[in-house]
Amino acid sequence: MAPKCKTGCGKNAILKRPKTGDALCRECFFWAFETEVHNTVTAARLFRRGQYVAVAASGGKDSTVLAHVMKELNQRYDYGLRLVLLSIDEGITGYRDDSLETVKRNRDQYGIPLTVLSYEDLYGWTMDDIVKQVGLRNNCTFCGVFRRQALDRGAAQLGVDQIVTGHNADDIAETVVMNVLRGDIARLQRCTAISTGTEGSIPRSKPFKYTYEKEIVMYAYFKKLDYFSTECIYSPNAYRGYARAYLKDLEAIRATSIIDIIHSGESLAVRDAARLPTQGTCSRCQYISSQPVCKACVLLQGLNQGRPRLGIGKSSKVQERARETEGESGDRSEVDSATVTVGAG
Amino acid sequence: MQLTVEFSGGAELLFGNVKQHRVTLPDRGDGDSVWTMEGLLPWLRDNLLKERPELFMQGDTVRPGILVLVNDADWELLGQLSYKLQPDDTVVFISTLHGG
Numbered sequence: 001m002a003p004k005c006k007t008g009c010g011k012n013a014i015l016k017r018p019k020t021g022d023a024l025c026r027e028c029f030f031w032a033f034e035t036e037v038h039n040t041v042t043a044a045r046l047f048r049r050g051q052y053v054a055v056a057a058s059g060g061k062d063s064t065v066l067a068h069v070m071k072e073l074n075q076r077y078d079y080g081l082r083l084v085l086l087s088i089d090e091g092i093t094g095y096r097d098d099s100l101e102t103v104k105r106n107r108d109q110y111g112i113p114l115t116v117l118s119y120e121d122l123y124g125w126t127m128d129d130i131v132k133q134v135g136l137r138n139n140c141t142f143c144g145v146f147r148r149q150a151l152d153r154g155a156a157q158l159g160v161d162q163i164v165t166g167h168n169a170d171d172i173a174e175t176v177v178m179n180v181l182r183g184d185i186a187r188l189q190r191c192t193a194i195s196t197g198t199e200g201s202i203p204r205s206k207p208f209k210y211t212y213e214k215e216i217v218m219y220a221y222f223k224k225l226d227y228f229s230t231e232c233i234y235s236p237n238a239y240r241g242y243a244r245a246y247l248k249d250l251e252a253i254r255a256t257s258i259i260d261i262i263h264s265g266e267s268l269a270v271r272d273a274a275r276l277p278t279q280g281t282c283s284r285c286q287y288i289s290s291q292p293v294c295k296a297c298v299l300l301q302g303l304n305q306g307r308p309r310l311g312i313g314k315s316s317k318v319q320e321r322a323r324e325t326e327g328e329s330g331d332r333s334e335v336d337s338a339t340v341t342v343g344a345g
Numbered sequence: 346m347q348l349t350v351e352f353s354g355g356a357e358l359l360f361g362n363v364k365q366h367r368v369t370l371p372d373r374g375d376g377d378s379v380w381t382m383e384g385l386l387p388w389l390r391d392n393l394l395k396e397r398p399e400l401f402m403q404g405d406t407v408r409p410g411i412l413v414l415v416n417d418a419d420w421e422l423l424g425q426l427s428y429k430l431q432p433d434d435t436v437v438f439i440s441t442l443h444g445g
Contacts, residue, residue: 001423002418002419002422002423003422012418013418013419013422014414014417014418014419014422015418015419015422016419016421016422023422061354061441170441213441214412214441217354217412217439217441218412218419221353221412221414221437221439222417229353229354229355229440230355230358231355231358244410244442245409245410248408248409248410248442249409251409252409
C-alpha cells in the first residue's frame, strides 16, 4: 500500500518526486507541479502583462503539458498573456503529420489558436526529401538547424513577443553533457539560460527549466492529456540518444543528478581571455549567426547544389567551401528572407 | 493470477503496438504463488514483448526512463521490484524516452 501524502492531507500518495523524494497525492502533486512552474516564471520575470506568447508545440509530451500549464497559469494568476500554438511541419510522413493531428486536438481542447509552418514552404525541402539526399547520418543536423530558424520565422510572422518551449530539466542536463563532450564552450555557456535571445531576435524561454521529465509524464498521465509519443522515424542515429541514456542511468542512481548537472553547467566560468565566437548576422538571410553565412543557408546551398555534405563538418571549412561555390547553381541558394517580417512585434 | 498490463509513451511499440493486455500469470508450481515485480518483468519480456528487449529491461529492472505505476501509484512508493502483485492489479509502463 502506498504511503500517505506528505502534506498531511490524508490521501494516499501516488508519486515519489524525483527532486525532493516527497510522496504526494494526485491533487497535491498537481498543485506542487503548477506552483513550481509559476515560481520559475515569476522568479525569472519571464512575462510581462499584455505580451503575445507563442508556445512551440510539437504534439509531444513536453509541449502538450506546457500548453496546458501555460493556459492554466495564465488564468489562475492573471498573467494577461495572449497565447498561440506554433508548430513546425518538418515534412516527415508517418511522424510529423500524425503529431500535428495531436496539436490540432490540443488547439481545440485548450482553445488556443494554432499556426503551422512547413519546411517545404520556408526552405523548399521536406525532411523526407532531405533524407533521400543525405541519408540517415547527418539528417538530424539539417532538421535541428532548420527547426530553430523556422520557429523564429514563424514567431516573426505572428508578431509574438516571445516563444516558450517545452525543454525540461532532463533536456537541459543532456545538452550540458553534450556540450561538454563536444567541447562547445559557447553553447555550454548559453544552454542553461532560462531565457535566450535579446537584441534583434525573439526571446525564447523555458518555463520547465527545473521540471523533471518524470513529473511532466506523470502530470500528463494523471491529467489524461493527449500527446503523441512515436519516435521520429529518422532519429535512431541521433547523438542526443546516448547523452539521454547516460543521464537516465545517472538519475536511477541519484535522482538529483539532473538538477546537479544543470547547476554545474550554470557554475562553469570561462576565463576572460578565452575567445568566444561573436554573434552577428548572416550575410545572406540576416538571421543571427556566429559565422558570415548561417548554418541554414550553407545547408540549403548544399542541398540545392546537389552537394548535401557542403554544410557538414568544421565551421571554418564549411564557410570556406560555401564561399568558393556560392552562386554556382540552384534557384534558391539562400533562405527566402522575403517570407519573413523581420523585427515585427 | 490475472493482471492488466498497459504500455504507453512509446513503450507499446515493443509490445506489438498494443497498449492494454490482460495477462494470466501461471502458478509457479513450487507451492509459492506469490508474484513480485521482480518476477513479472522477465515474464513480460519473455512472453509478451515482441522486439528489442534491451529497450525494456536493463539488468533485472526496467530500463531507466521507463516509469512504472501499480494501480495508479508510482512503484517507487511500493518497493519497486519487491512489490507483491495482487490479483487484478493494473501495472502501467510509460516510456519517457520518446519524443518531446
